Amino acid sequence: MKTFDAAIAGGGLIGSSIALELARAGLHVALFDKQEPGLEASWASAGILSPAPESPAMIGMVPLGKASMALYPEFVQMVEEISGQSAGYRAKGTLEVVTSRHAREELSTIIALHHGLGLRAEPLSAEDACQLEPSLREDIEAAVLRPAEASVDNRLLTRTIVESARKSGVEVFANQRVEQIWREGDICEGLITSTEKVSAKHTVIAAGCFSAQIQGAERYAPVVPARGQMISLRCASARIERVLWGDEIYLVPRNDGRVLAGATVEYAGFDKTLTAGGQRKLLNAAIDLVPELEKAQLEEAWVGLRPDSPDHLPILGPTDLQGLIIATGHFRSGVLLTPITARLIREWITLENVSEQWDRFSPMRFEAARKQTHATAN
Numbered sequence: 001m002k003t004f005d006a007a008i009a010g011g012g013l014i015g016s017s018i019a020l021e022l023a024r025a026g027l028h029v030a031l032f033d034k035q036e037p038g039l040e041a042s043w044a045s046a047g048i049l050s051p052a053p054e055s056p057a058m059i060g061m062v063p064l065g066k067a068s069m070a071l072y073p074e075f076v077q078m079v080e081e082i083s084g085q086s087a088g089y090r091a092k093g094t095l096e097v098v099t100s101r102h103a104r105e106e107l108s109t110i111i112a113l114h115h116g117l118g119l120r121a122e123p124l125s126a127e128d129a130c131q132l133e134p135s136l137r138e139d140i141e142a143a144v145l146r147p148a149e150a151s152v153d154n155r156l157l158t159r160t161i162v163e164s165a166r167k168s169g170v171e172v173f174a175n176q177r178v179e180q181i182w183r184e185g186d187i188c189e190g191l192i193t194s195t196e197k198v199s200a201k202h203t204v205i206a207a208g209c210f211s212a213q214i215q216g217a218e219r220y221a222p223v224v225p226a227r228g229q230m231i232s233l234r235c236a237s238a239r240i241e242r243v244l245w246g247d248e249i250y251l252v253p254r255n256d257g258r259v260l261a262g263a264t265v266e267y268a269g270f271d272k273t274l275t276a277g278g279q280r281k282l283l284n285a286a287i288d289l290v291p292e293l294e295k296a297q298l299e300e301a302w303v304g305l306r307p308d309s310p311d312h313l314p315i316l317g318p319t320d321l322q323g324l325i326i327a328t329g330h331f332r333s334g335v336l337l338t339p340i341t342a343r344l345i346r347e348w349i350t351l352e353n354v355s356e357q358w359d360r361f362s363p364m365r366f367e368a369a370r371k372q373t374h375a376t377a378n
């Protein structure tokens with residue numbers, strides 16, 4: 001039987017970065033993926049690095065997002081150095097367009113919200129915004145510049161992390177589906193794949209939206225897939241420097257000249273169909289925000305499944321089974337949260353103590369909620 005210090009289920013950005021961090025801390029680590037690592041949400045993503053909350057429900061995640069953002073430059077430098085490959089990091093800021101007729105009020109609300117959360121945000125007039133981003137539609141009312149935000153080419157980043165993990169001693173097992181955790185009483189002894197039992201002192205479930213399919217992990221990681229459709233455009237005459245946020249769309253420029261547009265959020269189970277309606281919505285909104293994109297070449301369209309949790313917050317940390325740790329539920333922010341997740345899981349395993357407030361992300365919160373509902377019902 002194979003024996004490791006740590007066995008990780010799932011080789012997306014989350015699982016592979018945890019594997020890398022643990023190997024660099026001196027642990028003997030195994031990473032299992034049901035296919036080649038990194039071909040699910042981490043491949044499909046847009047790669048925006050923005051700790052700003054997209055909805056009131058996400059405000060609780062802002063401190064974690066800020067902590068991860070602060071780690072990003074060093075994290076990218078580390079994986080680029082170890083792997084010898086680029087991760088396509090662009091620290092150019094993001095710009096949110098305001099089109100409402102009540103722009104003045106909206107602008108001051110957005111700025112106050114950001115400053116209250118300790119996030120950098122600057123109000124811009126329509127003229128100033130169009131000077132910074134000359135391809136924007138001309139009839140916007142105002143904009144918000146978030147100069148500290150960035151983006152990364154998530155496909156490249158995933159590759160650099162998996163390669164760095166391999167080079168740092170992680171044993172990567174592709175095409176090995178993890179079927180269940182290996183439980184003896186209150187102890188998790190490792191995991192059981194489609195072909196073997198694997199013994200590990202620490203078992204980490206990081207299988208994205210598929211985590212609840214791993215028998216024994218579902219009660220700690222009750223995630224569901226949230227489908228996101230994306231497109232990639234190429235247009236030499238459209239000049240886009242920063243990530244642009246419109247009402248219905250974001251546009252993400254890549255270092256190689258592509259512009260990504262996304263994304264839909266749909267609850268359709270594990271169905272990965274690209275729909276005509278989804279594609280029409282993306283194309284219309286992209287051209288609406290940057291009219292020159294009407295001339296763009298449509299290069300690629302794809303779909304990915306985000307791991308969403310019942311409260312839309314990540315699920316991170318130890319469980320009531322000794323040795324079992326969960327790292328999933330990153331929903332729309334898994335790329336942003338990659339460095340901080342890897343650090344927290346390493347701290348739990350090597351220090352049994354973590355440097356960030358994490359109670360609200362505990363995998364045990366669903367168990368507590370279930371017990372409470374049960375007690376009320378009785």
Ligand SMILES: Cc1cc2nc3c(=O)[nH]c(=O)nc-3n(C[C@H](O)[C@H](O)[C@H](O)COP(=O)(O)OP(=O)(O)OC[C@H]3O[C@@H](n4cnc5c(N)ncnc54)[C@H](O)[C@@H]3O)c2cc1C
Pocket residue numbers: 009010011012013014015032033034035036037038039040041042043044045046047048049176177178179206207208209210211213214227228229230262263303304305306307327328329330331332333334335336337
């Ligand atoms: C369209 C779209 C746009 C997005 N945009 C952004 C963005 O701009 N910024 C941002 O921060 N986040 C964004 N996200 C979210 C982000 O991509 C995810 O939160 C993140 O990639 C989750 O990473 P993960 O490693 O948990 O999951 P995944 O990348 O899905 O990886 C899970 C891995 O587990 C493997 N696996 C599954 N089941 C098993 C099993 N039983 N045994 C072994 N292996 C298994 C899979 O093969 C896969 O490799 C976006 C997501 C989508 C879909």
